[in-house]
Amino acid sequence: MSDNANSWNSILNKLREELSGLAKFVDQTRQGIDNLETTVKISSEKFPEASTQLNAVTGDLENAANNIMNILEGLMADGDTTQALLKEFTAWALTLKAHESAAGAAIIRKLEDMNAKSKNDMMEIFTNMSFQDLTGQKLKKVIGSLAVVESKLLELALNFGFNGGPTEAEKKKVLLGELKGPTNAMPIDQNVVDRIMKELGA
């Protein structure tokens, strides 16, 4: 074989090796895209489901909070009635003989104190029901974060043209930018708020 033919053989072998490497790379990439397609498909099904579930949790919490508050309002109204009845008892106790009147008044005072304490405790439970609002707002932010990820996945599916990817409505959602993310501001407590208010002269 001539030197010229050897040289061509060597070039062709090198080219064959490089093409084979390129084919492997293309195949691996295609497999990667296939996996990505599966991931995107599963995720675009799961994220809306998670958002729905979280919305349902918010609704359940609100219902439970309202039920508890119905009971609390009833108990607080009973407390007001009890207070009015105790006042009547006080007036009645004054009509008794001195020693009986004093004993009666002492018992009524004790009952009034107990009633006042119960009312305060119920008010505290009532104010603590704001957990529903706070958890609800936090859940809204989680739902917002899910919506951002969902939006990115839809964009990905849209760009890669995956089959069974986003529906027309979902594409519209992405284009209209309806999916908004959460805010990331650092929370502060009431003392800091009061200080800022003072500093700003409000």
Place this chain on the structure above:
Amino acid sequence: MLDQNMKILVVDDFSTMRRIIKNILREIGYNNVDEADDGSTALEKLRGGNFDFVVTDWNMPNMPGIDLLKAIRHDDKLKHTPVLMVTAEAAKENVVTAVQAGVNNYIVKPFTATALKERIDLILEKINVQS
């Protein structure tokens, strides 16, 4: 001069929160309370009725509390209405924005009945001193 008979509008998109605030207000002696579930409904009510005080949340659909506050301050008839913001938006920049927009005071959720009463009293005291 404002007193315990003053008409208060509670604005919050969460019905439970409106209920909590209404009950606390009743407990501390304010019985004339109405409610709205977002800023735009609140603004309509404010323009239609003689409200003396507004307690509003920040995060609400349609019109958030900060926009309601700005709308109140830009309305000739409503601009002097005291506004107390009761919100979970407890970030420094939110407080500064609210103050710049003309909020009278700001409470971070969760709060106690005492905290709410203190802020209302403080606002009313300042208004009485100014008038």
